[in-house]
Amino acid sequence: SQTIHQWPATLVQPVGSPLSLECTVEGTSNPNLYWYRQAAGRGLQLLFYSVGIGQISSEVPQNLSASRPQDRQFILSSKKLLLSDSGFYLCAWSAARTGRNNSPLHFGNGTRLTVT
């Protein structure tokens, strides 16, 4: 069965420090990968998605970046964190769409990031 691992679960970082959140998927090949952010009490904002190694699409311009160095590894990074980067970050995967069939998103447990 497929599993998704996301770490760390919680993180407190000072403003201006770098960030690296990692997500890995097991039990599937060539997944679509996603990073979402959720501000407190709000909905999910799509940050990045990837349909393959090295293929990253950005939804919202900001000081975050994403990379996919391996098929089942997705990394969210920042060189200098801002206070506004605080939030709940969720990694997710889905199977590639085939015809009219849509695979649901499967989420990791998330990382609560607090920038101080």
Add this chain to the structure above:
Amino acid sequence: AQKITQTQPGMFVQEKEAVTLDCTYDTSDPSYGLFWYKQPSSGEMIFLIYQGSYDQQNATEGRYSLNFQKARKSANLVISASQLGDSAMYFCAPYRNQFYFGTGTSLTVIP
């Protein structure tokens, strides 16, 4: 990004009663999927139910069902026989090429 509207920021329902959570979306694509997710206070996102735009019948999954009205671009989630464990945030997510989420509805089940 698609425009997704969940007009009920907060809902209350008596235990064992049914409740309907609204979702409307804006898409010109004829082919898409519609997903509903539940987010308890722990933060995890739990997939509940899926409806394909070409599906003729409304989707059902245990106590969850969808009232899908394609012409109105509406896919409301119906939870029957509410339980205390149903208290959570609920998000709808229309899918075409990407998953975009609505702002969510907070459901509280009252004993």
